[in-house]
Every structure is written in structure tokens, then in C-alpha cells.
Amino acid sequence: MIIVMKPEATKQQLDRVLTKLATVGLKVHLSEGSTRTIIGVIGDKRFIAQMPIEAMDGVEKMVPVTVDYKLVSREFKQENTIVDVGGVLIGGSHLVVMAGPCAVESREQLLQSAEIVKKAGAQFLRGGAYKPRTSPYAFQGLEVQGLEILAEAREKTGLKIVTEVVDVDSVSVVCDYADMLQIGSRNMQNFQLLKTVGKTNKPVLLKRGLSATINEWLNAAEYIMSEGNYNVVLCERGIRTYEEYTRNTLDLSAVAAAKNISHLPIIVDPSHGTGRWELVAPMSRAGIAAGADGLMIEVHPNPAEALSDGKQSLTPENFTILMQEITSIAGIMGKTLA
Numbered sequence: 001m002i003i004v005m006k007p008e009a010t011k012q013q014l015d016r017v018l019t020k021l022a023t024v025g026l027k028v029h030l031s032e033g034s035t036r037t038i039i040g041v042i043g044d045k046r047f048i049a050q051m052p053i054e055a056m057d058g059v060e061k062m063v064p065v066t067v068d069y070k071l072v073s074r075e076f077k078q079e080n081t082i083v084d085v086g087g088v089l090i091g092g093s094h095l096v097v098m099a100g101p102c103a104v105e106s107r108e109q110l111l112q113s114a115e116i117v118k119k120a121g122a123q124f125l126r127g128g129a130y131k132p133r134t135s136p137y138a139f140q141g142l143e144v145q146g147l148e149i150l151a152e153a154r155e156k157t158g159l160k161i162v163t164e165v166v167d168v169d170s171v172s173v174v175c176d177y178a179d180m181l182q183i184g185s186r187n188m189q190n191f192q193l194l195k196t197v198g199k200t201n202k203p204v205l206l207k208r209g210l211s212a213t214i215n216e217w218l219n220a221a222e223y224i225m226s227e228g229n230y231n232v233v234l235c236e237r238g239i240r241t242y243e244e245y246t247r248n249t250l251d252l253s254a255v256a257a258a259k260n261i262s263h264l265p266i267i268v269d270p271s272h273g274t275g276r277w278e279l280v281a282p283m284s285r286a287g288i289a290a291g292a293d294g295l296m297i298e299v300h301p302n303p304a305e306a307l308s309d310g311k312q313s314l315t316p317e318n319f320t321i322l323m324q325e326i327t328s329i330a331g332i333m334g335k336t337l338a
């Protein structure tokens with residue numbers, strides 16, 4: 001349920017409504033727009049249905065939310081959310097590029113990657129220190145040593161670090177090193193993990209689950225926000241379909257749909273979305289044209305020697321060309337790569 005206050009409502013009238021809701025244990029989220037305040041009520045609807053809230057001074061109306069995620073929805077907050085990651089803004093007119101190797105493989109490989117993506121204009125360095133691999137025998141990541149290397153790359157380049165948290169136990173150590181926590185596709189419905197990152201104050205990049213519907217994905221974002229962390233960025237990374245030529249089917253209609261029904265920023269990962277390096281540039285261009293607020297791109301100094309996802313990783317040269325191309329498309333879409 002959403003309570004819309006009148007534009008002229010006073011602070012006292014608002015406080016009276018909030019006190020009333022608190023007496024029955026309902027949680028609230030305030031959205032203070034330029035003209036009026038909107039109260040998002042979280043909790044058992046039956047309590048509020050019995051309350052004469054609409055009769056209270058300063059209240060314009062009560063509106064039921066038609067979707068089961070509230071904090072995520074545009075019904076609740078009309079303005080686009082801009083997530084601030086240590087001064088780098090994601091959303092609105094800001095285009096963000098997160099780039100780097102699939103995994104942190106060694107100090108040399110990662111520092112080299114950082115230099116490459118920084119020089120080409122990316123604002124974030126990506127790279128998994130904990131790798132959720134399909135096979136238990138595949139490279140699993142350097143773990144804490146990988147996080148230390150990522151932090152060193154940040155020191156050297158000023159790039160922000162985004163890296164994956166694979167379980168509840170690793171959240172606190174990853175928070176010590178990263179600027180942004182990534183929830184991978186395989187963990188999109190790990191509700192315990194979502195709640196744990198929701199209790200931190202780190203921005204979260206939430207990838208769409210391998211076979212998740214848009215509704216399930218937005219509900220996963222709601223899990224994080226319902227714990228008090230509103231700094232969530234969505235990431236479309238392709239879904240499982242019958243198509244085998246590509247690793248996944250990159251669902252760009254989900255970008256447009258998520259923009260309509262949610263105020264959260266959304267970026268596109270065409271690397272995991274296609275699994276083929278030669279499709280990364282065209283799908284990056286299409287993603288920005290579809291309204292995405294940024295891209296996540298796998299780049300490796302030498303893709304042929306990558307320990308994971310070499311087939312979908314761009315060479316330094318191809319990444320540099322891509323950055324030039326997207327700068328002009330971003331301009332057409334009213335965004336700048338700051």
C-alpha cells in the first residue's frame with residue numbers, strides 16, 4: 001500500500017501518520033519527491049485496511065500497489081534512482097562501464113587488465129575472486145588473495161571495484177575490499193545472501209538469474225531493499241532458452257520492461273549474454289539504445305589464455321574500439337560516460 005500525502009501536508013501531519021502505522025508494527029519507506037511525500041507501507045496489508053488513514057489530515061489518498069515488489073516499483077517511486085558508488089554515479093544521464101577479466105588469475109594479469117580498461121575509459125574494474133563454476137574441477141578463484149589484488153588495482157588506477165559474493169560467509173570480507181558487491185546469476189534467488197547484502201551499506205549489482213522471470217528478478221531486488229539497502233543496480237545477462245548458438249539469450253526487452261516498471265538503474269552484460277566475443281560490440285550498442293544505464297564487459301589481456309570465459313572476452317584493442325562507439329551512442333541517448 002502507498003499513502004500519498006497532499007503537497008501542502010505539514011511535517012506534523014506526516015509524523016502523525018507514521019506514528020499511527022508504527023503502532024501496529026508496519027514498516028515504512030519514505031519517498032520525498034519535489035512536490036509531495038509518498039509513504040510506502042511494508043507489512044501485513046490487513047492492518048492498514050482497518051485503519052482510517054485516508055481520514056487523517058494531510059493525506060491525499062491510499063493506493064494499493066499492484067505488484068508484489070514495492071520498493072523496487074515505479075508505482076512507488078517515479079524518479080529514476082541514481083546509485084552513487086564512491087562518487088561514480090549509475091543511472092539518470094550517467095553511463096557506466098564495468099570491465100575486466102572474468103576472474104582474477106594473477107597480479108600481473110589483473111593489473112594489466114586494470115590499465116587497459118582505465119585507459120579505454122571504463123569507471124569500474126570487474127573480476128571474480130570467488131568463482132561459481134559449473135564444474136567443481138574448474139578454476140575456483142584466488143579468493144582473499146584475489147581481493148587483495150583488486151584493491152591494489154584500485155590504488156593504482158582509481159577504478160572502482162565490483163566483484164562477486166558467492167555466499168553469506170564471504171560478504172564481510174568482500175565488503176572490506178570492494179566498492180560494489182555483485183550477486184551472480186546462480187545466486188539470484190539465494191534469499192539468505194540477498195538479505196545479508198541488504199544489511200550492508202555497499203551498492204549491489206544484481207544479475208538476472210539463469211532462468212528467472214522479470215518478476216522473480218525484481219522480487220530478488222526487493223529482498224535486498226527490504227533490508228534497508230536501496231543501492232541496487234540490475235544487470236541483464238541473458239537467460240536460458242532453447243537456442244544453443246549463443247551461450248544465453250540476451251533479453252533486451254527486459255531492459256525496456258524493467259525501466260518501465262522499476263526506477264532502479266539497469267546495465268547489460270553482453271559477454272555472458274552471448275558467450276561470443278564477436279557479438280559483444282553489437283549487443284553493447286543495442287543495450288545502450290534500449291535504454292541501459294551501462295555495460296559490464298569481459299576484457300582480457302590475452303583471451304586465448306584466459307582461465308575462464310576467454311571465448312567471450314574482448315581483446316584490449318577491441319574493447320578500446322567499443323568504448324569509442326558507445327560514447328557516440330550514449331550521446332544520442334542523452335547519456336554521458338563520465
Ligand code: PEP
Pocket residue numbers: 102128132164183184185186207237272
Ligand atoms: C560474472 O560476471 O563473473 C559471472 C559469473 O556472471 P553470471 O553470474 O552472469 O553468470
Ligand code: MN
Pocket residue numbers: 102103272298308309
Ligand atoms: Mn565470466
